[in-house]
Amino acid sequence: MVDGIYIHIPFCLNKCNYCDFLSFKSDKESGKKYVDYLLKEIELYPSYRYSTIYFGGGTPSLLDCEDIERILKKLDIEIGAEITLEVNPKTVDYEKLLQLKKIGINRLSIGIQSFDKKYLKMLGRLHSSEEGAETYYSARKAGFENISLDLMFSLPEQNLKEVENDLKRLLDMKPEHFSIYSLIWEEGTVFFEKLKKGLLKETENEIEADMFEKIIDTAEEAGYIHYEISNFSLPQKEAVHNTKYWENKEYLGIGLGASGYIDDMRYKNQVKFLEYYDSIESRIKPVAEKENISLKEKVEYKYILGFRLLKKGVIPEGEYIEKCISLEKRGYLIKKGEHFVLSRKGLMVANDVLDEFI
Ligand SMILES: C[S@@+](CC[C@H](N)C(=O)[O-])C[C@H]1O[C@@H](n2cnc3c(N)ncnc32)[C@H](O)[C@@H]1O
Numbered sequence: 001m002v003d004g005i006y007i008h009i010p011f012c013l014n015k016c017n018y019c020d021f022l023s024f025k026s027d028k029e030s031g032k033k034y035v036d037y038l039l040k041e042i043e044l045y046p047s048y049r050y051s052t053i054y055f056g057g058g059t060p061s062l063l064d065c066e067d068i069e070r071i072l073k074k075l076d077i078e079i080g081a082e083i084t085l086e087v088n089p090k091t092v093d094y095e096k097l098l099q100l101k102k103i104g105i106n107r108l109s110i111g112i113q114s115f116d117k118k119y120l121k122m123l124g125r126l127h128s129s130e131e132g133a134e135t136y137y138s139a140r141k142a143g144f145e146n147i148s149l150d151l152m153f154s155l156p157e158q159n160l161k162e163v164e165n166d167l168k169r170l171l172d173m174k175p176e177h178f179s180i181y182s183l184i185w186e187e188g189t190v191f192f193e194k195l196k197k198g199l200l201k202e203t204e205n206e207i208e209a210d211m212f213e214k215i216i217d218t219a220e221e222a223g224y225i226h227y228e229i230s231n232f233s234l235p236q237k238e239a240v241h242n243t244k245y246w247e248n249k250e251y252l253g254i255g256l257g258a259s260g261y262i263d264d265m266r267y268k269n270q271v272k273f274l275e276y277y278d279s280i281e282s283r284i285k286p287v288a289e290k291e292n293i294s295l296k297e298k299v300e301y302k303y304i305l306g307f308r309l310l311k312k313g314v315i316p317e318g319e320y321i322e323k324c325i326s327l328e329k330r331g332y333l334i335k336k337g338e339h340f341v342l343s344r345k346g347l348m349v350a351n352d353v354l355d356e357f358i
């Protein structure tokens with residue numbers, strides 16, 4: 001049963017130096033036109049009833065509230081649904097946050113990345129560290145009771161102390177949830193070009209592992225639950241929508257380049273505006289790639305996604321029981337009742353452990 005929807009908003013004020021997400025600089029008019037097409041795209045699918053709605057990007061907070069409201073009004077939304085919007089601090093003020101609250105957004109995910117001005121500049125972020133914090137406090141004042149913050153670590157030349165300082169600043173703010181991502185050097189980004197030219201350097205694996213361990217210990221001491229590899233929350237404040245991905249549940253994805261998973265099929269939308277708009281104009285779903293998921297792949301997904309959930313893990317079946325027992329003997333998994341979860345040792349080499357299930 002599909003009860004989650006991801007809505008991609010492919011616009012940003014500016015392209016950050018490390019980011020390869022599908023997004024472009026935009027003006028107000030392109031945002032309005034884009035939403036007109038999103039509404040038409042929604043009509044191409046059955047009218048599901050949603051318990052989670054996630055506006056991701058790009059920068060959804062760049063859209064006018066009226067346009068976000070037009071989308072919400074088009075959807076059948078369950079009472080008490082989690083409705084998340086990703087926010088870039090440079091795009092909102094108190095008034096806009098109040099409006100967002102009023103139209104029904106009840107969870108924000110704010111891109112902070114760092115509180116250190118040296119790194120904010122290096123990353124190509126347009127906001128200061130103070131503006132990042134101000135956005136959070138304005139959101140609280142506007143009545144948001146469920147806020148997630150994004151932080152990055154393992155940045156070029158960053159040391160353990162700087163990571164600790166960033167995390168401490170974040171923990172002092174007491175968000176309900178935070179995500180912390182180790183920098184990925186994505187091809188086609190400014191960072192990647194600088195890496196190739198030797199102008200920037202990757203963090204050594206050992207240092208990155210030390211940073212990650214320090215992050216986990218510090219967050220847990222502060223009362224946060226490390227419930228997914230990159231995600232921490234206060235009790236009962238896990239991201240409901242994202243948890244559907246890790247639980248291998250089906251969801252609708254709409255918008256340019258959005259991915260979705262419906263009726264045993266994973267799909268990805270057109271990534272060029274012209275093709276995306278043309279397809280919707282002809283009342284054809286703007287899907288560029290689709291892949292039927294076989295039973296075998298479904299089972300594999302159960303393990304590679306399920307082990308990301310560090311508290312819940314997976315109950316293995318059939319041939320996978322032996323594999324889990326063997327990984328447990330080698331110290332990569334821990335058995336908790338019927339469930340197997342990643343151990344700390346397994347977590348530090350999670351990709352290798354997950355590869356065992358493909
Ligand atoms: C769509 S953005 C969040 C909202 C908004 N666009 C912003 O940046 O403020 C999603 C998050 O992915 C993370 N991210 C993007 N590119 C990354 C990369 N190359 N390596 C690690 N994390 C990355 C950042 O933490 C970012 O906040």
Ligand code: SF4
Pocket residue numbers: 011012013014015016019020021023057058059088111
């Ligand atoms: S990190 Fe966010 S604001 Fe920066 S380019 Fe990526 S999507 Fe846009």
